[in-house]
Amino acid sequence: MAEPDFAAPPDPIVGNQSKTGLVALAKKITREAEKLEAYMRENNLPMPSFDVDALADFPKLPEHVAQSRREIIYSTKELAQLAHGPRESLRWGVWEFLDVLAVQVINHFGIAKLFPTSSTITLAELQAKTSLDATNLARLLRLVMTKGIFREPAPGIIAHTAASRLLAEDGDLEAWVGFNAEDTFPAAAHVLEALKTHPEATSLARSGFCLAFDTVDKEPMFVTLGRDPARARRMGRAMASLTGGEGYEVSHFVNANNNGLVDVDAAGGTFVDVGGSHGFVCVDLAVRYKNIQFVCQDLPKTVESAPKPVCADPQAAARITFLAHDFFTEQVTKGADVYYLRWIIHNYSTPYAVRILRNLIPALKPGARVIINDHCLREPGRENPHDEAVMRRMDIVMLALLNAQERTEAEFRELFRTASDGFVFKGVTRPDGCRMSIIEALWQPKNGSVAKKVSDQTL
Numbered sequence: 001m002a003e004p005d006f007a008a009p010p011d012p013i014v015g016n017q018s019k020t021g022l023v024a025l026a027k028k029i030t031r032e033a034e035k036l037e038a039y040m041r042e043n044n045l046p047m048p049s050f051d052v053d054a055l056a057d058f059p060k061l062p063e064h065v066a067q068s069r070r071e072i073i074y075s076t077k078e079l080a081q082l083a084h085g086p087r088e089s090l091r092w093g094v095w096e097f098l099d100v101l102a103v104q105v106i107n108h109f110g111i112a113k114l115f116p117t118s119s120t121i122t123l124a125e126l127q128a129k130t131s132l133d134a135t136n137l138a139r140l141l142r143l144v145m146t147k148g149i150f151r152e153p154a155p156g157i158i159a160h161t162a163a164s165r166l167l168a169e170d171g172d173l174e175a176w177v178g179f180n181a182e183d184t185f186p187a188a189a190h191v192l193e194a195l196k197t198h199p200e201a202t203s204l205a206r207s208g209f210c211l212a213f214d215t216v217d218k219e220p221m222f223v224t225l226g227r228d229p230a231r232a233r234r235m236g237r238a239m240a241s242l243t244g245g246e247g248y249e250v251s252h253f254v255n256a257n258n259n260g261l262v263d264v265d266a267a268g269g270t271f272v273d274v275g276g277s278h279g280f281v282c283v284d285l286a287v288r289y290k291n292i293q294f295v296c297q298d299l300p301k302t303v304e305s306a307p308k309p310v311c312a313d314p315q316a317a318a319r320i321t322f323l324a325h326d327f328f329t330e331q332v333t334k335g336a337d338v339y340y341l342r343w344i345i346h347n348y349s350t351p352y353a354v355r356i357l358r359n360l361i362p363a364l365k366p367g368a369r370v371i372i373n374d375h376c377l378r379e380p381g382r383e384n385p386h387d388e389a390v391m392r393r394m395d396i397v398m399l400a401l402l403n404a405q406e407r408t409e410a411e412f413r414e415l416f417r418t419a420s421d422g423f424v425f426k427g428v429t430r431p432d433g434c435r436m437s438i439i440e441a442l443w444q445p446k447n448g449s450v451a452k453k454v455s456d457q458t459l
């Protein structure tokens with residue numbers, strides 16, 4: 001296993017730069033913007049813009065240019081905060097939920113799809129196509145315009161921007177916005193009440209989500225969404241949008257030098273993707289590693305709805321088996337080389353997460369690897385500021401939806417230790433450019449380790 005990457009702070013730390021003054025910060029932004037523009041020009045790439053035809057994403061940039069782009073993102077934010085001053089930053093920062101509210105309504109009513117991206121529409125014509133009244137449509141549109149979503153080139157004339165075009169054309173992104181605005185946002189608004197009534201905040205059925213949707217002590221979020229096909233589909237597409245986004249691509253794990261799969265491949269070993277959804281990680285791995293057998297486990301409905309065949313490559317598809325398995329019951333695929341949990345453990349508070357790990361134990365052979373692929377939180381200020389904000393927000397999303405959490409390396413170590421002293425914690429690595437870490441433990445049972453298995457099932 002490679003050295004954990006926690007040794008050096010990877011990027012400038014927010015707050016430190018302000019000591020050099022506003023002008024120095026502004027000059028730095030100018031320098032980095034010049035480098036980014038020069039690269040775009042030299043490579044005949046369009047300049048970033050809000051125009052409807054602008055590129056929706058930056059192309060893959062060489063690392064030094066990507067670094068310039070990141071510097072612009074952190075430093076402009078810091079410069080703006082300094083220019084506002086702390087009182088005004090707080091005063092107006094706490095209003096950002098209103099932007100989410102406006103995006104929620106605009107996205108829910110599919111406003112972006114109501115006129116072609118290449119033309120404009122009058123507010124009156126647009127209003128005639130929705131059940132929103134003219135005043136409310138106009139006021140919500142004009143708020144989202146302040147975020148670069150739609151524009152009003154002349155009074156009462158609405159035009160698309162690059163962002164509104166994405167809401168019209170990218171169904172996964174529309175689902176991401178919808179899931180977060182319509183499921184996560186109400187859940188977040190109920191976290192305070194949840195924490196007051198259930199301060200321990202561990203139960204899946206006592207989260208902000210449950211308070212928001214009147215399911216306290218009845219059912220967890222996954223059950224609520226699973227019962228409503230449209231909401232379940234939206235969450236699935238939202239997750240697909242996240243996985244396709246910068247820093248979350250499956251390729252980071254598939255191509256990681258330290259994922260240890262070269263040896264598993266050489267031995268023709270078995271890889272179990274626990275809670276593997278429709279098997280997209282298995283597919284990418286199977287294309288790359290030609291001898292590994294894959295078992296993709298998920299709940300029955302998910303397994304039933306997996307694509308058949310799972311991929312176009314028959315050699316890969318033939319090595320992927322789907323299996324309905326509930327990870328809150330004893331693991332049924334015995335003796336595999338790797339048990340992999342991607343975006344699973346962060347969905348659960350510690351009592352549940354320990355139970356998931358303990359349920360693996362009866363299946364584990366000595367030397368079996370358990371790999372958790374989740375965020376691993378660094379010490380405050382050790383992450384670049386944008387990544388830190390994304391990861392800490394995700395941590396709070398997990399609280400709001402599921403009373404769950406992102407974890408630090410120490411918390412992962414403790415999770416394995418609590419599950420069994422047969423787990424030997426190997427450490428955490430993080431591929432370059434990726435927000436997710438590879439957290440690994442080996443099963444090396446001591447006398448009595450197995451006897452402790454699944455002994456504590458109370459939650």
Ligand SMILES: C[S@@+](CC[C@H](N)C(=O)[O-])C[C@H]1O[C@@H](n2cnc3c(N)ncnc32)[C@H](O)[C@@H]1O
Binds near residue numbers: 297326344
């Ligand atoms: C956040 S998704 C992660 C999916 C996939 N591992 C990924 O990386 O995108 C959680 C997955 O766990 C599955 N799941 C939820 N509860 C489960 C359970 N009790 N047993 C097995 N799978 C479960 C869900 O159906 C879903 O596919």
